[in-house]
Amino acid sequence: xxxxxxxxxxxxxxxxxxxxxxxxxxxxxxxxxxxxxxxxxxxxxxxxxxxxxxxxxxxxxxxxxxxxxxxxxxxxxxxxxxxxxxxxxxxxxxxxxxxxxxxxxxxxxxxxxxxxxxxxxxxxxxxxxxxxxxxxxxxxxxxxxxxxxxxxxxxxxxxxxxxxxxxxxxxxxxxxxxxxxxxxxxxxxxxxxxxxxxxxxxxxxxxxxxxxxxxxxxxxxxxxxxxxxxx
Numbered sequence: 001x002x003x004x005x006x007x008x009x010x011x012x013x014x015x016x017x018x019x020x021x022x023x024x025x026x027x028x029x030x031x032x033x034x035x036x037x038x039x040x041x042x043x044x045x046x047x048x049x050x051x052x053x054x055x056x057x058x059x060x061x062x063x064x065x066x067x068x069x070x071x072x073x074x075x076x077x078x079x080x081x082x083x084x085x086x087x088x089x090x091x092x093x094x095x096x097x098x099x100x101x102x103x104x105x106x107x108x109x110x111x112x113x114x115x116x117x118x119x120x121x122x123x124x125x126x127x128x129x130x131x132x133x134x135x136x137x138x139x140x141x142x143x144x145x146x147x148x149x150x151x152x153x154x155x156x157x158x159x160x161x162x163x164x165x166x167x168x169x170x171x172x173x174x175x176x177x178x179x180x181x182x183x184x185x186x187x188x189x190x191x192x193x194x195x196x197x198x199x200x201x202x203x204x205x206x207x208x209x210x211x212x213x214x215x216x217x218x219x220x221x222x223x224x225x226x227x228x229x230x231x
Contacts, residue, residue, distance in 0.1 A: 031118045031190040032088045032089060032090065032091055032118050033088070033089040033090065033117045033118050033177040034086050035085075035086075035087045035089055035097065035099075035115055036085065036086055036112075036114050037084075037110050037112055037114070038082045038110070038112050038146075039076065039085050039101075039109060039110045039111075040081060040082050040109040041076060041077075041078040041079075041083075041107070041109075042078060042106065042107040043078055043079065052077055052078055052079065053075050053077060054075065054077075054102050054106060055102075055103060056074055056085060056087070056099070056101055057071050057074075057099075057100045058072055058087040058089070058098070058099050059097070059098040059099075060072075060089055060094050060096070060097055061098075062093065062094060062095065074086070074087055082109075082111075089115065091118050091177050092177060093174055093175070093177070094115075094175045094176075094177060095171070096168075096169075098134075098167065098168055099131075099166070099169055100164065100166055100167075101151065101167060102165060103164070106150075107148055107149075107151075108149045108151065110131065110147060110148075110149075111128075111145055111146035111147070113125070113126040113127075113128075113131065115175060117183070117187075118177070118179055118187040119183040119184070119186035120186070120187075121186060126171075130169060130170040130171075130172075131167050131168075131169060132167065132168040132169075132170055133149060133167060133168075134165075134168050136164060137150070137152065137167065138152040149165070149167065151165035
């Protein structure tokens with residue numbers, strides 16, 4: 001009887017702590033609108049140095065043009081095929097978007113470009129013909145399901161630091177990502193769900209499950225016996 005009560009208490013504590021952890025993470029990183037797309041990043045074979053990661057940054061114009069303060073960046077892997085990109089956007093009116101796909105010479109393929117609001121109940125697709133090459137895009141290749149861009153390779157010694165290829169994501173009209181009161185409630189639930197499924201919460205759950213396991217109790221007993229030995 002005592003053992004079953006103890007297990008019940010520990011399970012209730014586990015659930016409570018999991019929900020509390022999810023709430024903490026959702027408050028630290030609330031749900032926001034986002035620019036989503038699938039991309040594939042490949043390095044040209046003639047490129048001497050090999051880098052497995054590529055920084056990608058989105059700039060959003062909310063009325064003052066593009067600036068570093070109005071941007072968000074992620075780092076994505078190369079040479080592993082298609083990966084999903086998720087770049088956060090502010091919950092406000094967006095007038096324009098600019099994507100910086102790399103800081104050096106790569107082949108950057110993109111498909112399924114879209115914007116979602118924070119409550120994830122409105123989606124704004126961006127077609128391939130709305131992706132316009134700007135600064136330092138050497139070539140464009142159109143395919144039925146995606147579009148690829150080859151960024152220019154500078155030959156100067158400071159090429160790695162100076163290269164700044166850009167894609168302009170042309171919006172047919174401004175996109176209003178501000179939320180109504182009901183959408184804010186849904187966005188809060190989305191934040192809880194994302195936090196509940198985050199890697200940090202998974203690590204927390206794993207530690208809790210490990211505490212339930214036999215190996216954990218075995219280590220605890222051995223540690224107690226070791227600490228109780230006289231010096």
